Amino acid sequence: EAGVAQSPRYKIIEKRQSVAFWCNPISGHATLYWYQQILGQGPKLLIQFQNNGVVDDSQLPKDRFSAERLKGVDSTLKIQPAKLEDSAVYLCASSSQRGGEAFFGQGTRLTVV
Amino acid sequence: QQQVKQSPQSLIVQKGGISIINCAYENTAFDYFPWYQQFPGKGPALLIAIRPDVSEKKEGRFTISFNKSAKQFSLHIMDSQPGDSATYFCAAKDSNYQLIWGAGTKLIIKP
Secondary structure, three states: OOOOEEEOOEEEEOOOOOEEEEEEOOOOOOEEEEEEEOOOOOOEEEEEEEOOEEEEOOOOOOOOEEEEOHHHOOEEEEEOOOOHHHOEEEEEEEEOOOOOOOEEOOOEEEEEO | OOOEEEEOOEEEEEOOOOEEEEEEEOOOOOOEEEEEEEOOOOOOEEEEEEOOOOOEEEEOOEEEEEEOOOOEEEEEEOOOOHHHOEEEEEEEEOOOOOEEEOOOEEEEEEO
């Protein structure tokens, strides 16, 4: 079974630029999560999708972050404009059902300079 | 009240020794307590998990001890091996199915 795929693995951008991350969850997984993991901290949930609907985006900085999951499969997370404090690893995870075991991708390491 | 406090921040254990990582929580509505293992450059992976109606769960060399009255739970790694060197996160799931994560413990097993 293929795992959660994320791209790119690394990204370096200047502040105020925009960036997008892509995630392809495990086939058949209805629930998809985007987490932000700052160095030395645990992951923080940014947004949770159930199929193609948002069930929790309470911690998503909506003035600069956006995410979509068209057709209930893969998802993109966008930051525009980026700030220095957005430097982090962005993890995508999926689970077969809400509350089920979450499987994580390798993440995208973003550096904002 | 939504926090999960994890300690220590880092831990060095000799090969063959016992590694112990502790977590504490306040929200009594949490109903699922997983531990995740994360290697550098990888995403976290579920290691072992427990529900609050059980006081202990063992899987191989990994054991979770759960103290509901004290609102604490811990991970014990017996016969620690260099391959166990990783960052470990405790977490707790709330009624909205959201995982609240600890800050992580960087474990180094010295050969």
